[in-house]
Amino acid sequence: MDTNGWIAIAGIAGTLIGAGLGAGGAILSARITGDRQARATHDQWRRQMRRDAYARFITVTLPAFETLHAVRNAVTEEGWLGPGIDQQRADLEGHLRELREALVIVNLEGPESVSTAADQGFVALAAAARLITATGQVTDGNPISMPGQLPNLLDEAGRLLDVMRIEVQGLLDHE
Structure with missing residues (x-):
């Protein structure tokens, strides 16, 4: 085989190697891009799940507060509950x-700072609810009156839930 034949074979081999490398690079690039897009989609889904969890918690908190405040306002001057x-x-x-x-859901999705504030706020609301549940029940023939600590529990629950809301806003602002 003469020199021109070897040059032609080398040219064909170079072209095939170049095409193979180009195709491999394109496939690798497509895979990396696909992985990044899948990760970005998953991250967006997780952010949306957290937002939904925080929004639901805060939304459900409002009627509980309203009911607790209505009960507090229903207490007569003597400390007894009304109709x-x-x-x-x-x-x-x-x-x-x-x-x-x-x-x-907040505990599953949220970071510790949000989870802790939500837990503590819930505990304060539940304690206020226990006081209300016990109030008016009869023990040893005497009805239990509205304890004076209810306003403090409501204030503490509100403060803790405000802390949670501020934490959530900070997290969402930085996503």
């Missing part, structure tokens, strides 16, 4: 059930 307390207690139990369900 309608049974319905308010039932409403409150339903709100706390919803709040507990929402709290589970």
